[in-house]
Amino acid sequence: MSASFPSAPADWWRSAVVYQIYPRSFADSDGDGIGDLAGARARLDYLADLGVDAIWLTPFYPSPLVDGGYDVADYQDVDPRLGTLQDVDALVLAAHRRGIRVIVDIVPNHTSDQHPWFRAARAAPPGDPARRRYHFHDGSGPDGAEPPSDWRSHFGGSAWERLPDGQWYLHLFSREQPDLNWDDPDVRQYFQDTLRFWADRGIDGFRVDVAHALAKDMSEPLRSQPTLDAALPQDGTDPLYDRDEVHEVYRSWRRVFEEYDPPRMAVAETWAPTNDRTYLYARPTELGQVFDFSLLKSAWSRDSFLGVVRRALADHARHADAGGGLTWVLSSHDVPRHASRLALPPDVAPEDWVRTRGASPRIDLETGRRRARAATLMMLALPGSAYLYQGEELGLPEVPDLPLEALQDPIGRRSDHDLPGRDGCRVPLPWTSTGPTFGFSTGRSWLPQPPSFAPYAADVQTDDPASTLTLYRRAIALRKALQEPDTTVTWLSTDDPGVLHFRRSNGWECLVNFGTVPSELPDGQVLLSSEPLDGGKVPPESTAWFRRPGAE
Numbered sequence: 001m002s003a004s005f006p007s008a009p010a011d012w013w014r015s016a017v018v019y020q021i022y023p024r025s026f027a028d029s030d031g032d033g034i035g036d037l038a039g040a041r042a043r044l045d046y047l048a049d050l051g052v053d054a055i056w057l058t059p060f061y062p063s064p065l066v067d068g069g070y071d072v073a074d075y076q077d078v079d080p081r082l083g084t085l086q087d088v089d090a091l092v093l094a095a096h097r098r099g100i101r102v103i104v105d106i107v108p109n110h111t112s113d114q115h116p117w118f119r120a121a122r123a124a125p126p127g128d129p130a131r132r133r134y135h136f137h138d139g140s141g142p143d144g145a146e147p148p149s150d151w152r153s154h155f156g157g158s159a160w161e162r163l164p165d166g167q168w169y170l171h172l173f174s175r176e177q178p179d180l181n182w183d184d185p186d187v188r189q190y191f192q193d194t195l196r197f198w199a200d201r202g203i204d205g206f207r208v209d210v211a212h213a214l215a216k217d218m219s220e221p222l223r224s225q226p227t228l229d230a231a232l233p234q235d236g237t238d239p240l241y242d243r244d245e246v247h248e249v250y251r252s253w254r255r256v257f258e259e260y261d262p263p264r265m266a267v268a269e270t271w272a273p274t275n276d277r278t279y280l281y282a283r284p285t286e287l288g289q290v291f292d293f294s295l296l297k298s299a300w301s302r303d304s305f306l307g308v309v310r311r312a313l314a315d316h317a318r319h320a321d322a323g324g325g326l327t328w329v330l331s332s333h334d335v336p337r338h339a340s341r342l343a344l345p346p347d348v349a350p351e352d353w354v355r356t357r358g359a360s361p362r363i364d365l366e367t368g369r370r371r372a373r374a375a376t377l378m379m380l381a382l383p384g385s386a387y388l389y390q391g392e393e394l395g396l397p398e399v400p401d402l403p404l405e406a407l408q409d410p411i412g413r414r415s416d417h418d419l420p421g422r423d424g425c426r427v428p429l430p431w432t433s434t435g436p437t438f439g440f441s442t443g444r445s446w447l448p449q450p451p452s453f454a455p456y457a458a459d460v461q462t463d464d465p466a467s468t469l470t471l472y473r474r475a476i477a478l479r480k481a482l483q484e485p486d487t488t489v490t491w492l493s494t495d496d497p498g499v500l501h502f503r504r505s506n507g508w509e510c511l512v513n514f515g516t517v518p519s520e521l522p523d524g525q526v527l528l529s530s531e532p533l534d535g536g537k538v539p540p541e542s543t544a545w546f547r548r549p550g551a552e
């Protein structure tokens, strides 16, 4: 068993840089073309050099991989393709030795249809207690042949699937991901046991998948909710999302986290814009932190970035007493990578661009590179914690034109590619500029990497002072040196419509130039910039960190 992290301030996560590992695409150790836990362990020195405080591993549990591992068949084991429990222990130990904490994903809204509970439920007749752990329901219409309600799946189509015996079960994601019934005591107990199972192995925290969906109003008649969670009511009255009862679940989880020293941390994934209700999940009596995905949905524009950051800081200040943490995210395994996304015109939705397989509009990768670096430097200058997605430190672009037959994501496959799948941000990392899989595997990579990945390889970038990898390393190190607990941000130069400029309370400043002409810098010492300065000015589409004379 691995020991807990040795010298931990309990609230390390408040200002952490957390690096998201999508294990199947990170590094493969055994040549089967699928990344694994031993591969991740072998790359820990790279992550230590990058300077991250923690890694978050997306699900590595046994899974039929219908949804990239978010269809879990056993919450207390490791998928044999990714390793063993001993590999988890070895990874945690090796990470802790390097001062890196480890967060795992908990998927409590749904299991895989291959989970023993669902197999038993499916085999049992309607009305059998084995079905109570899920949401089984009779259909509507003549002979119950219509779904029980109009609820939609996030992956397209109805959220109900009919079994041959006539009953329907609920799945807010794919039909192979049946939703659990959180009114059932077995379900509650199982997840508490699962949290302890991983915490006992030295896991430092948990990322909670679709945290706002667990509690559902199944009272009759089922209420209409045809719109997914896009426009949630702000009073907890939606039948499926963000119901008040869900908080009791997280209060019980907090009691589990507090059984450990240091207490385990958690971060909630909720797809509603961060607001007063979302912050309820971040209460110190619950999960502590909630993702704010607004930057990940922002186009490259000063007004949209400024709007997001101001709103997030204001939300945070309003809830400061409750203790919730600020978070920032620019890329993840669910959205097109920001080195491509930010090159799009503001009126083009990234999903629509992916739907055209990157053909319309064509993007300029150099523009994307500059903007992505500028956006990252802005994010890393903000108070709070930053969640990085593997490969963004290499400046990797999205791969929107993978061969159709290679695509795996259910969103794309199920809709005949009418809905944009998420494979393009999950392409395995290039570690070396040569070799058939760019050093990812000695076998054949499970998703093909385009030849254009070669110049992004880690080995090309590692000693290049101008590379994106070097920029991330410098920024993370500097941020650590400059970090302070005060989350106050003072806005400066607000009259320049091309510039976003703020000062942290210890005197450090960050200026992002969204405009088309170089922007003047006040006198002072430049600490870091995303592009070389242009005669002392910040070039268009770039960011500089600096300190004025006399500032601490």
Ligand code: NOJ
Residues within 6 Å of the ligand: 067, 068, 070, 107, 173, 209, 210, 269, 333, 334
């Ligand atoms: C959110 C995860 O990030 C995503 O990848 C997954 O498909 C859904 N939750 C369902 O678990």
